[in-house]
Amino acid sequence: MTNEEKTKKELSERFGFSTEQIRVTRARRIFLEVPYAQFRQVFEHVVNGMEFRHLCTITGLDDGDTLAFIYHLAHADGAVLNLQTRVPKANPVLQTISDIFPGGLIYERELVDLLGARVEGLPEGNRYPLPEGWPAGQHPLLKDWKAEMLDGVYPKKEVKSNG
């Protein structure tokens, strides 16, 4: 049995996911979507119990009524588990995973700035990547955001250059 099949089997046996839910798209690539209520439990097991110990990054997607988040977790054998979950766009709250992956902090800050996610448990610190003074409520990666929405709002004043 290949490693992908083993991962698939363990996930379906432990959490009762159907084999259609767990998609192996090619060698070393596994995709799985889990409801948010179950996300933390699956995430912890995948990292600690199944040795997917490297968080490549977190992708955020504007998916209409929901925001989707994909946590790309890599195993030392080269396999990547793309663990997706979603929260309603009207109330996009999710819990931080920076307690498990301190390096994941910056990826979560990116979700906050670019998609307007609210990450609970995120320690205070510099925002990333938008500048200070960026108008509140504007999140460039939302599908309905247009650059024109900045007209007259940002930047607030012209800074005189000396060169």
Add this chain to the structure above:
Amino acid sequence: MANVKIPIGPQHPALKEPESFTITLNGETIIAMDVRLGYNHRGIEKACEERTYIQAMYLVERVCGICSHSHSTCFIQAVEEIAGLAVPPRAQYIRTIISELERIHSHLLWLGVAGHEIGFDTLLMYAWRDREVVMDTLAALTGNRVNYGMNTIGGVRRDISREQLADLLKAMDILEERTKYYIEVASEEVTLIKRLSGVGFLSHEDAVNLGAIGPTGRASNVDTDVRRDDPYIAYKDLDFKVITDTHNDVYGRTLVRVGELMQCYSMIRQLVAKIPDGPITVKAPRKIPAGEAFSRYEAPRGEDTHYVKANGTEKPERVKIRAPTLANLQSVAKMMENNRLADVPIIIAAIDPCFSCTDRMIQVNDIGGGPREIISWQALHKQSLEWYRKQGLDFKALNEKLRGKLS
């Protein structure tokens, strides 16, 4: 003595790119460091959603000036996977050759910068002179020193001739000989060893915890390399060693990079020996079927990742890019602890940061609106002299003096 906070950047003579570090000092010793990024964010992910796949590929190639081939390959691998394209083996080999040449150019560039940051400018001059060999090779193969434009969805745009392959091998011989010299310098030159040892220490546990990747991680004995662990393009056909080191400091990061250079030369020789004949591209559809793919690539600075989601149209639904420096930055704060203020530039330089890669967002308004013309080299030269004259800088007298000396 009370702690002092020193802001370094976003514009600072010691830094080559805009990034901001707030360093808390006790005397000369660094207690903590805080990073602020985003000054280079150009909106590339958002811009990709408004462009066709082929346009997005050229845009993505410009995420970074050094790892341009890394980003474009990483991106189209994902697109090709979604579209189910079987890229011809010869194209895979050509992509791999450019990929390793890019690593050689990047590592030699780094070696020079590292030399410069510790006041060893002879090393800078040597390394950058030798780097011209690989830059000329890249220019001969692709037409460009950076932003090679070799990739296209479904293959590569230019073939490599037998003569070019022969020249490539000659360049490898020159570079290998020079790199052997650098290995000698790195293992015997007392100034270099003393200056770099113990500086920017990152323990193996911290490196794993903070997700350090690429040469930064490997110098703390984190044995990962996408080329071996998750092989792509032609890497599965190659025999190579993943270089790791246990020094855990800037010295270790130097040894890893010069060691990797030697592996590059060996890999390119294997590629030249094994490159199959055949077509270099397959036809790619304009519309990519709905689907998603996650692509990884070992860029010179470490693992680069691209996630692409397609919606069945000719434009991507979402493109997510995570460049290696973003993953390594968390480790930099740790490396700074208990070092001296004077070590800041070399510690930052030692992860070989690329902030242009790391940041990708905001807007250029109306770039194509103005009048355009093609001007000759002479006219451009004249225009630049006039521009400087307007700023109050006139080099006429100096130029004449120099000309007099030369003749």
